[in-house]
Amino acid sequence: MAMNASSCPAPSFAAMTELEKSMESLIVIFHRYAKEDGDGKTLNKKELKKLIENELPTFLKSQKNPKTVECILKDLDTNKDDKLDFEEFLPLIAGLSLACEKCYLLNEKKGMK
Amino acid sequence: MAMNASSCPAPSFAAMTELEKSMESLIVIFHRYAKEDGDGKTLNKKELKKLIENELPTFLKSQKNPKTVECILKDLDTNKDDKLDFEEFLPLIAGLSLACEKCYLLNEKKGMK
Structure with missing residues (x-):
């Protein structure tokens, strides 16, 4: 399965599906913050x-460790350059989505009672 | 870093951030299709x-292999049960988002010229 940049010739936003829009949002949000300092x-x-403070406040509130951000950076920073590129950032989104899916399934189960 | 279902007490949609909404969309879209047959x-x-046909048409068109869906299923189905749960599905989203991010960076570079 080939997934490279040519696989994604950027359809116009209006023509995008809901799933494509969600993926684009992940990219746009990441780069919005990545642009603030440094290389973008x-x-x-x-x-x-x-x-994390602005976009994941519910997750942040659930964390008891005051060093949550440092821990996340250390966990995800596979090349140890003290920065996260988009590829290193994605496991955070995957991990949180998976945790939220468990919630979703629990809530669905409750709703069925 | 603890990421379990209790980390995500489901804020109301209106109070959700853009990133939270994107993650919820991934979950909702997956389950919309998972519900069609079988266990949901x-x-x-x-x-x-x-x-893939409905939500990732741009990606599907870019694939020359007529067995794209079979290949994806085989690639992602880590427990070999011929089905994908949400955890197995997430690498598809991560891979496509990463491919699209390369596009995004290329387009940004072009825009700067």
Whole structure:
């Protein structure tokens, strides 16, 4: 299965499906914060902190560790450059989506009672 | 970093951030197709085919292999039960988002010229 940049010739937003729009949002949100300082392609600790505070407040509130942002950065930063590129950032989205899916299934089950 | 179902106490949609809404969309879209046949928690080949045809038409058109859906199912089905649960489905979203991010960066670069 080939998935490279040529697989995604960027349809216009209006023509995009709901799933395509969700994926584009992930990219746009990441780059919105990555642009604040530095090179615009990676999140440094300050940018990651701002992204998590602004975009994932429910998750952040659920974390008891005051060093949550540092822990996330350390966990995800596979090349140890103290920054996250989009590829390193994606497992956070995957992990949170998976946790939320468990919620979704629990809520669905409750709704069926 | 703890990410379990209790990390995600489902804020109301109106109060959700853009990133939270994008993650919810991934979950809702997956389950919309997973519900069509069977148990509602997994995509069988037919449901995966329908999801890809409806939700990822740009990607599907870019694939030359007529067995794209079969290949994706085989690639992602880690427990070899011929179905994808949400956890197995997520790498497709991650892979496509990463491919699209490369496009996004290329288009940004072009825009800057």
